[in-house]
Amino acid sequence: MFGFIKKAFGIENKKDAPKRSKIDKDELEDMLLEADVNYELVEKLLNQLPENITRVQLYNSLIAIFDYKANWIDSNSYKPFIEMIIGVNGAGKTTTISKLANRYKNEGKDVMLGAGDTFRAAAIEQLSRWATKLNVPIVSTQQGHDPSAVVFDTIKSAIAKNIDNVIIDTAGRLHTQVNLSEELKKMVRVADKALSGAPHRKLLILDGTQGSSTINQAKAFNEMIGIDGIIITKLDGTAKGGAILSIADELKMPIYYIGVGEKPEDLINFNTKDYVNSILDEIFGEA
Secondary structure: OOOHHHHHOOOOOOOOOOOOOEEEHHHHHHHHHHOOOOHHHHHHHHHOOOOEEEHHHHHHHHHHOOOOOOOOOOOOOOOOEEEEEEOOOOOOHHHHHHHHHHHHHHOOOOEEEEOOOOOOHHHHHHHHHHHHHHOOOEEOOOOOOOHHHHHHHHHHHHHHOOOOEEEEEOOOOOOOOHHHHHHHHHHHHHHHHHOOOOOOEEEEEEEHHHHHHHHHHHHHHHHHHOOOEEEEEOHHHOOOOOHHHHHHHHHOOOEEEEEOOOOHHHEEEOOHHHHHHHHHHHHHOOO
């Protein structure tokens, strides 16, 4: 499940992970930094650990990073359940939307897509192709039209058709672009007008290949509209899998899924214990 960890900890080409009972601080520091865990977190971890560290000691330190109160929002909580997908261009929003739609369909739910990225014609076309491939309805308009109108029409259509899950795309806006930021805020306000309380979940898509550099991006989006959770994509092609530790430590938000490939089933639930144990398996050898 967490095969990318082998790459992150620099041992993907070795036949077997090293077998050892302890690791010293210097070597652990090098491994964590190489895996793109930010320096401040590495120092904090090392300060609370002995000179020679056992698997159990490191497990306790790593799992504690995820020990924060997160507001998990269940997609079964509302009908229709409205999700807004947010993130910069290239993070993998459209592909992730298709994976979410496929997941919900496999759970027996009716799904509707909203092509709220009217900034790029290619985005509308790409999402429409996925809708056709997955055989789910989509509400879309032409490039340059008001994305808030798409939000409103999508939600009202979903209510009328008794749809279970609505997934709305947004433009890949950089948080430094004020006009696009205001547009995103408007989309959130209009969603609430169409259905009180919507969107029920605002998910931020973070590109796993960017490592810890995504943290500032996430903070900016959170300050802008309030992010409810995170999906980390492209972890199959990165040596920065340790950045998940930094993201959890800094943002203290729910990490719902991780993307580890292009296929629809390559969106998997993020499980903290499995993730930490995968790291430990690469450091100490499989338990």
